[in-house]
């Protein structure tokens with residue numbers, strides 16, 4: 001593992017192929033705030049955050065990073081990085097407050113302004129159409145358990161593309177459908193908070209169908225590039241024992257392959273090990289839509305997962321699941337206690353190129369980053385006082401993970417871009433404001449922004465990568 005770079009010891013120059021795109025990523029609910037402005041409707045996350053005990057610090061996203069009002073500041077920060085792309089998400093309930101019907105003009109107008117501001121700064125907008133903020137009215141009608149939600153998403157996608165498609169060249173349909181299924185519907189640890197375990201599986205299919213229908217809606221409207229963002233983790237068996245190897249394979253299926261295979265190969269993996277003959281909810285014609293060719297495949301990667309056969313009496317065993325994630329031993333971790341193992345990032349990317357071969361379009365890393373407990377310090381500089389954050393550990397994580405991407409490229413994986421999560425600190429879902437991922441510190445009382453050392457480091461990394 002490479003030594004971590006620090007501000008005093010800049011990262012070694014590491015050039016990337018010409019045309020490689022650098023950027024940063026955010027999501028509407030996590031940064032925008034102003035949840036009652038401009039006719040925005042309610043999403044499942046507004047309801048979740050209001051429910052006592054579900055968000056760890058009892059917070060909500062009414063201010064978040066205040067980006068609805070400060071989007072110009074965010075664009076200026078991106079310009080200061082010399083970023084090529086900005087991956088942000090469009091809030092469905094701003095555009096269609098109840099998830100159906102005509103577009104809300106004030107909602108679209110906000111994204112118009114953001115897109116124009118980005119283009120004026122020379123930054124390409126890369127919107128994600130759906131990053132978890134399902135309109136609550138659709139949840140009341142069954143949410144992602146209801147097949148109709150997929151058709152509603154495609155209709156909403158059409159409204160957005162009709163408005164922004166003259167200026168947006170690259171779209172992402174969905175963000176991390178696996179998390180919606182596993183955390184939102186299987187475990188209930190995220191919105192909408194259902195604990196259905198295997199009963200959550202139809203939500204995976206309905207989201208992927210929504211992806212396929214949205215791809216078709218985008219293609220009907222022009223020649224923009226389109227892709228999906230899936231989050232993937234490398235499964236590491238706890239031991240070589242057959243039971244652990246089987247467990248790692250089973251978790252790989254549920255977490256990675258159910259979401260990657262149909263998109264990349266037009267077929268679901270064999271689910272007979274889970275007692276299923278077919279994916280619940282699958283209908284004729286769905287796989288053609290879901291497997292339609294993409295211009296790029298977005299991968300979010302944060303850490304690997306160590307997997308064992310479920311311990312007797314564990315909640316996994318009780319739920320009848322054939323796997324259980326367990327901790328790595330003696331590995332440094334992020335603020336979230338996620339293991340820092342950059343070599344597994346290379347391994348994951350290489351495994352995708354190997355397993356999917358020519359079916360894998362160019363890869364874009366649509367998220368990668370780390371949370372740490374940052375602290376703002378005030379320092380005397382040139383007779384004045386400067387606020388800053390010395391986040392060496394984040395720099396170390398980023399340095400090693402960007403180098404891991406470079407190694408994957410050397411090993412033949414066609415990776416064409418890297419978007420860092422995240423531009424600013426933000427609302428980290430059920431963890432509230434306890435996990436800071438930003439290059440820029442945000443005071444969650446006032447919205448004030450303070451670039452961290454990692455901001456200058458990433459700017460330099462982008463510059464030196466261009467050779």
Ligand code: IFM
Pocket residue numbers: 027030176231300367421428
């Ligand atoms: O903040 C999230 C993001 O919304 C989706 N991917 C993982 C990030 C960090 O947990």
